[in-house]
Amino acid sequence: xxxxxxxxxxxxxxxxxxxxxxxxxxxxxxxxxxxxxxxxxxxxxxxxxxxxxxxxxxxxxxxxxxxxxxxxxxxxxxxxxxxxxxxxxxxxxxxxxxxxxxxxxxxxxxxxxxxxxxxxxxxxxxxxxxxxxxxxxxxxxxxxxxxxx
Numbered sequence: 001x002x003x004x005x006x007x008x009x010x011x012x013x014x015x016x017x018x019x020x021x022x023x024x025x026x027x028x029x030x031x032x033x034x035x036x037x038x039x040x041x042x043x044x045x046x047x048x049x050x051x052x053x054x055x056x057x058x059x060x061x062x063x064x065x066x067x068x069x070x071x072x073x074x075x076x077x078x079x080x081x082x083x084x085x086x087x088x089x090x091x092x093x094x095x096x097x098x099x100x101x102x103x104x105x106x107x108x109x110x111x112x113x114x115x116x117x118x119x120x121x122x123x124x125x126x127x128x129x130x131x132x133x134x135x136x137x138x139x140x141x142x143x144x145x146x147x148x149x
Contacts, residue, residue, distance in 0.1 A: 076137070079139065080139075082103050082106075086099070090121065098110065098112070102128070105128050107125070109123075121143040122140065122141075123141040123143060124139070124140050125139040
């Protein structure tokens with residue numbers, strides 16, 4: 001390598017080019033870069049790496065899709081909010097018993113029941129059209145309510 005560099009420097013000096021020390025160093029650096037050949041990957045290695053990357057990307061995207069879709073399907077915040085509203089209206093004598101309502105895909109009922117000589121009010125919500133694989137969700141809330149005289 002040193003012999004090649006010396007030959008390169010002699011060729012530059014033979015051409016009668018007056019170069020500064022910095023320019024000579026720059027030319028040597030460029031010559032070294034051109035003389036170094038990077039090792040090329042084979043086509044099979046490149047294809048295997050691409051397949052691995054695509055497989056990992058696919059698995060990741062399917063996992064994230066599953067997580068987000070189950071979060072949306074199992075979100076019961078809106079029905080609990082509606083149940084709390086109905087309970088509040090009932091406790092403040094703004095609702096007549098028996099009460100029935102359809103909210104989104106839920107059927108809500110408020111019924112009066114007796115349990116061991118105690119009067120209870122049962123607030124029940126059933127999912128009306130669940131998927132074929134699962135049973136619909138069922139929410140029951142018992143309310144002990146004594147009306148004011």
